[in-house]
Amino acid sequence: MAGPLLKEQLIKPKYDWKKLTDQIVEKLELKYEPVGIYLIPAKHAERYEKFFENFAKPNGRLTYCQAVDTVRGAANYSKLPERPDVLVLKAKDFLCSAGAANLGFYDLPEPIKNGERDFLLRRFPSIETSKVTREMIPHFEAGSTSSVVVFKLSKAPVDPHIVLVFGNPAQILSLEGPYVMKRGGRLEIDVLGTCGVCAEMTVSPLLNRKMNLSTLCGGARSHAFKDPTEMGAGVPGIEFPELVENLLARQNIPKRQDLPKELQ
């Protein structure tokens, strides 16, 4: 049986994330570069967390989407004098309990879990509907995550578990064809506009092992993402290099006009 992984094996990225970032930013003309996410499970917290101890921690509570918005360079919600490119968040750093709970830091506070909160917000006509809808939001088991590392993709200190790409609908559309290019098929999207960055873009692609798209959520747009034309795609880190490769390969495919007239 293999022994514990060495530090170098754990943190040395297998891919050139700076190059991949430059390629996708240039090809899609993205305003901000993608964001990488690395989750540290509670089970191996001690062993993994020491590798990230020298990276910045926020100097106050912030939401997960604010952390993402901070590292990509749109704003600085970290309360640190300089905007960090990498942020390490623990349970105590979260301002949004639903985001932290979805990511597996702890269980949802009872009024959110039992549907009362969303019922009080008049989002549902009954507590039962509210509860069922809440239960269906993608989430990890409470207590299963110890830390989350959020970083600008070009500065990736490790291969990300998830890559978050933000852009306008036309830019996100450009990812769909390349994503299924080699295998074929269709994209089935898991979306509700609730917990957009945490559940829909981070947890769902990890649980379902496939890219998911999100229109973000009211919270994300209220607390961080100020451009209403932005939406996002959460891509499993393992699939991201091939996605960029396919995206670039499509530059060289024939146009419909290049085909014989009867086949156009």
Next chain:
Amino acid sequence: MEAIKTNSVEFIPGATITIDDDRCIGCRKCVEVCPEDVYELVRRPGETDPNKEFKSVAVAPEKCILCLSCLEICAKDAIYIDGQQ
């Protein structure tokens, strides 16, 4: 308030809540929406403007569960939680 215990990590309720008195119009929305009864409406002493007769006060910030419903519902952006609006 007692922490909610999970497998190994605890969610500890409570937050620092600040309400901008100048912005608050005492509409009662935060009082109604808060599932933990963090807010109460109090009369402003000596206020003659009928539209500013009441204001919201965070009487139990230690019960806040960080659901941020109050931030979402406040039409006047008068509520700050841990410095974040």
